[in-house]
Amino acid sequence: MTNPHPCLSVSICVNIKIETSLTGLESNDTNLIGLIKSGNKQAFDEVFLKHFKSLHAYAFTIIKEKDDAEEIVQNVFVRIWTKRAQLKTDGFLKPFLYRSVHNESLNYLKHQKVRSNFNVHYADAVKSDTGNLNTEIMATELEKNIHSAINELPEKCRNVFQLSRFDQMKYQEIADALNISIKTVENQMGKALKILRLRVVDFLILVFILLK
Secondary structure: OOOOOHHHHHHHHHHHHHHHHHHHHHHHHHHHHHHHHOOOHHHHHHHHHHHHHHHHHHHHHHHOOHHHHHHHHHHHHHHHHHOHHHOOOOOOHHHHHHHHHHHHHHHHHHHHHHHHHHHHHHHHHHHHHHOOOOHHHHHHHHHHHHHHHHHOOOHHHHHHHHHHHOOOOOHHHHHHHHOOOHHHHHHHHHHHHHHHHHHHHHHHHHHHHHHO
């Protein structure tokens, strides 16, 4: 009986090892995914601690801002935990995490571009009406005022508002994620919008007084 060609034997062994390794990775990832979907915080923390540093470095290569890159990765993990019941990763966690951070980074850059265009348009419009008013400072202060108002919202109210406006979740999805009724979601959103509206109105009244 003739022995198989040495190169052929090596090739078969390598392929078997690769397939075995991939199967092991998929099995481990599948277990972690299952635990996370069932609400296991320890499994979630394990994935976070294992991948955070490399994901942060990856986000930084896209947006070039260290703090914002950190926030992007944190937002990805918050969304994973919030929507854990609908988690779909095709069996592998690492590619899913990198893809999520990639998409989140692109959204960040898109929002930055929109914000920049808005500030330019807003500055030109106000400049034509007010002349000497420093519109860039005014726009920055308005943005700070809005973010401050959001941070000062009651915790449940703030969570509902952020999931709706920032994560673009539907009321039913928010209700499922927070284990509350849709009516509670609606009430909390109404409360948040009312508070934010009052804060913005107060700021605009101050601007109007300064313009007189």
